[in-house]
Amino acid sequence: MRITIFIIVLCIVLALLMLRLFLLSNRPLINQDAFFAFNIPSEDVVAIYSLSNKYDMDFATILSIYLLDNDFYVLQETPKEQLEQKYFMNFDEAKKRHPRRLVRKCQVFLRQIFYEIQYFPIRKEHDYVFENTWGAERTYGGRRTHQGTDIIATENIPGLIEVISMTDGIVKNIGWNERGGWRVGIETKNGNYYYYAHLHSYANIQKGDTVAAGQVLGLMGNTGYGPEGTTGEFCVHLHVGIEVIWRGDFAWINPYPFLRFTEQLREE
Numbered sequence: 557m558r559i560t561i562f563i564i565v566l567c568i569v570l571a572l573l574m575l576r577l578f579l580l581s582n583r584p585l586i587n588q589d590a591f592f593a594f595n596i597p598s599e600d601v602v603a604i605y606s607l608s609n610k611y612d613m614d615f616a617t618i619l620s621i622y623l624l625d626n627d628f629y630v631l632q633e634t635p636k637e638q639l640e641q642k643y644f645m646n647f648d649e650a651k652k653r654h655p656r657r658l659v660r661k662c663q664v665f666l667r668q669i670f671y672e673i674q675y676f677p678i679r680k681e682h683d684y685v686f687e688n689t690w691g692a693e694r695t696y697g698g699r700r701t702h703q704g705t706d707i708i709a710t711e712n713i714p715g716l717i718e719v720i721s722m723t724d725g726i727v728k729n730i731g732w733n734e735r736g737g738w739r740v741g742i743e744t745k746n747g748n749y750y751y752y753a754h755l756h757s758y759a760n761i762q763k764g765d766t767v768a769a770g771q772v773l774g775l776m777g778n779t780g781y782g783p784e785g786t787t788g789e790f791c792v793h794l795h796v797g798i799e800v801i802w803r804g805d806f807a808w809i810n811p812y813p814f815l816r817f818t819e820q821l822r823e824e
């Protein structure tokens with residue numbers, strides 16, 4: 557009799573444990589929209605990067621904790637001393653604020669992107685501007701939102717500025733696309749996709765070619781928004797898109813903070 561009760565209790569405990577594991581594995585861990593919008597000041601990213609070097613700590617781990625602390629949304633730059641105090645001098649407390657596997661998930665992802673981007677797509681000597689326009693409205697081809705960053709040439713002349721590959725990779729797509737004009741898409745070894753659109757012309761590259769970070773892909777232009785060869789529907793600019801694999805699916809992420817980060821490091 558006792559043994560029977562014991563077995564029943566054991567079964568109930570096991571069932572509850574399995575239910576808990578099942579619920580945990582299905583719970584959405586990260587607010588994906590907020591994560592991919594990446595609304596954080598690039599100054600904070602650069603400060604965390606330089607502090608990580610100073611303290612010899614893992615940049616991607618600290619950045620993940622910072623993002624989780626702020627629900628992936630920070631409006632204003634944080635004073636560097638505050639970041640140092642909160643994340644580097646009190647790291648043991650900081651890492652306890654979130655489940656380890658959550659930090660790890662963000663960390664693995666961020667590390668991949670931050671380390672595969674090696675170049676800003678435009679060289680330092682050129683004049684350009686860019687802003688965070690993630691999610692801004694676009695109407696060509698139906699109402700939709702902007703899923704990239706536009707780097708706008710100050711001088712509105714197509715064919716003047718070289719567009720260089722931010723990463724190593726393989727040319728996955730090249731040729732005309734109605735929205736993107738003459739576009740090229742580079743796939744990295746991690747399976748992420750870097751999309752460069754509205755080019756004026758291409759360098760000597762073809763589908764399937766291997767390209768190195770820093771290699772010229774073509775010249776900045778104003779092509780797209782119409783049948784093949786359409787130009788001048790907007791000012792000369794480069795549209796940069798980054799598509800990542802997330803939970804087995806493709807998703808665009810906001811390139812802006814990554815571009816700013818790469819640009820600022822380039823100027824150091």
Ligand SMILES: [Zn+2]
Nearest residue numbers: 704705706795
């Ligand atoms: Zn764009």
